[in-house]
Amino acid sequence: MKYRIVDNGIEILEKNDFCPKHIFECGQIFSWEEQDSIFKVTSGNCFAKIYACNSGYFIETKFCEYFENFFDLKTDYSKIKKQLKEFDFLNNAINFGAGIRILKQDKLETIISFIISANNNIKRIKSTLAKLRHDYGEDNGEYFSFPTLDVLKEINEQYFKKIGAGYRAPYLCKTIKMLYDNSGLLHDELSSSKTLLTKLVALSGVGPKVADCVALFAYDKKDVFPVDTWIEKVFHDLFPFAKNRVQMRELLLEKFGDLSGFAQQYLFYFKRETGENII
DNA sequence: TTCCAGGAGGGGG
DNA sequence: CCCCCTCATGGA
Numbered sequence: 001m002k003y004r005i006v007d008n009g010i011e012i013l014e015k016n017d018f019c020p021k022h023i024f025e026c027g028q029i030f031s032w033e034e035q036d037s038i039f040k041v042t043s044g045n046c047f048a049k050i051y052a053c054n055s056g057y058f059i060e061t062k063f064c065e066y067f068e069n070f071f072d073l074k075t076d077y078s079k080i081k082k083q084l085k086e087f088d089f090l091n092n093a094i095n096f097g098a099g100i101r102i103l104k105q106d107k108l109e110t111i112i113s114f115i116i117s118a119n120n121n122i123k124r125i126k127s128t129l130a131k132l133r134h135d136y137g138e139d140n141g142e143y144f145s146f147p148t149l150d151v152l153k154e155i156n157e158q159y160f161k162k163i164g165a166g167y168r169a170p171y172l173c174k175t176i177k178m179l180y181d182n183s184g185l186l187h188d189e190l191s192s193s194k195t196l197l198t199k200l201v202a203l204s205g206v207g208p209k210v211a212d213c214v215a216l217f218a219y220d221k222k223d224v225f226p227v228d229t230w231i232e233k234v235f236h237d238l239f240p241f242a243k244n245r246v247q248m249r250e251l252l253l254e255k256f257g258d259l260s261g262f263a264q265q266y267l268f269y270f271k272r273e274t275g276e277n278i279i
Numbered sequence: 280t281t282c283c284a285g286g287a288g289g290g291g292g
Numbered sequence: 293c294c295c296c297c298t299c300a301t302g303g304a
Contacts, residue, residue, distance in 0.1 A: 027285055114285080121284040124301070166300030171287080207287045228285040244294095245286090268285075 003073050010059040017077040019099020020050045026100050026269035028217045030113055030126045043070055044106035045145035072101050080262050089279045093270035100265055103217060107186045109146040110218035115171055115205040124164050131163040152176045171205025178203055193221045222261035225252045234267045237278040
């Protein structure tokens with residue numbers, strides 16, 4: 001995909017493999033809002049606005065290098081989509097979310113966000129995280145950054161409950177302490193997916209599904225397949241027999257291999273938005 | 280009123 | 293290993 005870094009942002013010069021609506025609505029990130037076709041997104045302590053411009057989009061930001069990596073601009077999504085379309089039953093889902101890109105998000109923020117996401121709905125997840133940034137993040141005028149680990153460590157369970165985290169509040173406090181005592185996981189760039197998942201699942205409030213999401217959305221792991229309630233529905237469309245989530249994950253990983261993470265996002269977005277049968 | 284939401288922890292068999 | 297129950301919360 002053609003793009004160009006300029007003084008105050010990044011010019012996306014074509015629309016085939018980049019659509020902010022698809023990227024943000026597909027459930028991989030909660031720290032964004034859309035108003036009058038302008039998308040505002042925060043990640044860690046960075047911020048950008050994205051809007052249509054000429055024949056593409058403009059990412060207005062002073063954090064160009066961060067968002068070049070964040071939006072995974074160096075990866076060829078046309079090639080990925082072409083490979084995945086060899087699975088006939090994926091064509092509808094890929095065409096529906098053709099502008100999806102898997103983001104490379106802040107690790108700490110992604111762990112906290114997806115602990116909150118468990119058995120929750122996206123609207124309240126976004127609300128809870130926005131309150132957290134507002135109350136404990138740095139005020140940068142147009143946006144609040146995600147709080148640092150030092151700041152998070154001082155937050156008690158009552159506060160997390162107050163902003164809507166519910167029974168996940170103690171999980172958050174425990175995990176924050178674990179990360180504070182051993183922050184190596186937040187800088188892990190080398191572990192294999194299997195090793196990384198083992199480390200993530202050891203955190204409080206992180207089970208197999210949350211670990212897969214964190215690995216996919218923050219650690220650049222694509223050989224994972226988060227199975228949530230929507231993917232369960234997809235699975236029942238594809239296979240006329242019931243399995244538990246572990247078995248579903250194994251079958252889907254076997255089918256999609258190193259492209260599993262991409263396939264998962266197209267399927268999740270399509271199913272959640274349309275409710276239509278995959279086949 | 281019951282069910283559901285990007286599930287996980289804990290206990291028992 | 294597996295199955296079952298509970299967890300906070302608000303919208304449908």
